[in-house]
Amino acid sequence: MTDALLNIKGVTRSFAAGDQQLTVLNDINLQIMRGEMIAIIGASGSGKSTLMNILGCLDKPSQGSYFINGKDTSAMDEDDLAALRREYFGFIFQRYHLLSDLSAVGNVEVPALYANEAQNTRQDKAKKLLSRLGLSDRLDHKPAQLSGGQQQRVSVARALVNGGDVILADEPTGALDSSSGAEMMKLLRELHADGHTIIIVTHDPEIAAFADRIIEIKDGEIIGDTSNASSQEPNYPKLATQQGLHQKADVNKGMNWSRYFAALKMSLIAMSNHRLRTFLTMLGIIIGIASVVSVVALGAGSQQQILDNISSMGTNTIEIKPGTGRGDRRSARVRSLTADDATALSNLPFVDSATPTVRANVAIRYSSETVSGSIQGVGTEYFRVRGYSLAQGQFFGEDSIESLEQVAVIDSNTEQELFADGDALGSVIFLGRLPVRVIGVTQALDSVSSSSDELNIWLPYTTVSGRIFRQNYVDDITVRISDNVDSDVAEQGIIDLIAMRHETVDFFTINTDTIRQNITKTSETMTLLISAIAFISLLVGGIGVMNIMLVSVTERTREIGIRMAVGARQTDIMRQFLIEAVLVCFCGGALGIGLAYLVGEVFQYSNSEFEMIYSSTSIIAAFACSTVIGIVFGFLPARNAARLNPVDALSRD
Structure with missing residues (x-):
């Protein structure tokens, strides 16, 4: 007799049952030759299903050894055992165990998928097997759409898709009617004739009678091993897929992206x-x-x-003042800042706008009303620098600057204080002894740089310098920085330019962008x-x-x-x-x-x-x-x- 395909030596299988051990299989010794058709028979609880699970590498013995083609399975890891289940064994379960989400073809090709078969190849094999089993018109049906006999045939096709040298059938007719059961046993005999090793687990003697060899098990021990066939070993055909264990197990090693795509699907x-x-x-x-x-x-x-709101309020600005700092007592005597400096600064690429400022505190008189307020001579860009917008009228332009025009823009506080009727446009007010005509009124602005109750009147800076003070210098210059520019970098650029123009540092800067940064x-x-x-x-x-x-x-x-x-x-x-x-x-x-x-x-x-x-x-x-x-x-x-x-x-x- 040739060497056994499956060889079990002294196998015991125990399970924990509370503080005790329950022994299901006790010192089992069994040899199964290639091409045999064997029935393992016994009552429920006898251990026959546990023996089948060990034979199919679904379970491991607690003691003893199990050899497949002479190879000891105890030395194999989980992936090696999975390779054996995938390459050598095909399972036919009593309850079919089909994947409910997949079609008949999808269920059959699953083992081939894990064997790294190409998608077209495994689908063709699945369709051929199903057609051979009479399910050519049920290829795309899901298990719920198939009868019990059809589901069992799908499980047979799945068992065969990778060759299925050894077919393990657990109560293959248990869930079928008598007609479907007879067809199943006929199919198993045909597979046996093709050279497959068939192992049937059953409690039914009539099913066991189809086998050439009957193994009877009781209380975890083999009590009978009889043959239905001639004592001479039949000359079973050898399947084309039957090779050495190492040859077969090595076929599917390595990376295969199709498994990733299949898993994704x-x-x-x-x-x-x-x-x-x-x-x-x-x-x-x-x-x-x-x-x-x-x-x-x-x-x-x-x-x-x-x-944006802060920018509109003029907080992203840098002020240039004469002197060396806020506490410099000599700053009033420094008269080097001019309107030309503001013009030069406005040409810098990071400057949005710049304006010179000349300040004066004078009495403001209209009709019988006299108040004190801040008079500022500014350039045309001042209102953009500080974020002011018009409520009425207009701002003065460059022509007003050049002609020293006696025009003024007032804020809403001044309008409320001097013009109770709200009709300020076109009116003439006196700034000290200088008469000026109101051409615009600004909207109220909640600015962090000025008091909300202050009265403000703006004139062209040339008008204040030439007609009130008669001076050619300005008190300070305010520069608005572009929003996308770092204020510290811009401040240094401004300092460099003014220092170059004055050939000395006789000024200091105040960066009001700190609020914006905070x-x-x-x-x-x-x-x-x-x-x-x-x-x-x-x-x-x-x-x-x-x-x-x-x-x-x-x-x-x-x-x-x-x-x-x-x-x-x-x-x-x-x-x-x-x-x-x-x-x-x-x-x-x-x-x-x-x-x-x-x-x-x-x-x-x-x-x-x-x-x-x-x-x-x-x-x-x-x-x-x-x-x-x-x-x-x-x-x-x-x-x-x-x-x-x-x-x-x-x-x-």
């Missing part, structure tokens, strides 16, 4: 067939990503609006704070993904067992669940970003003055974050799924 199918669970899983991610992106956009929009920092801090809160919600969403994925592993334990039984490696199972977790988080991230944009549209529709500014950086970070969350929080469920025992997983409902 199966993940999409699983997500599609469990839409509610998938949506609930990604809901936390959707809310978290939408919160982060919306908060960043809201912060950027708020910051921009605040900065508000920018404050808004950034608030955005960071709110983003941190939003990130916490994202973290909670990730924990929700992990929890629901853990529940999903529990719900899909039988599916995991089926995949392991047909040869899935631990890495295959982990890849499957990791891809699902990443897909859930990635799709949740995409939906979250869409929700953030929707919030922005609603916000803009309800408040047209405010705009949320979306950052591509935050969007990319959101996608990256959702992917990382899928990997991090999907790892534990995926690892738990990969570590399941195939036998335990198959026994779950």
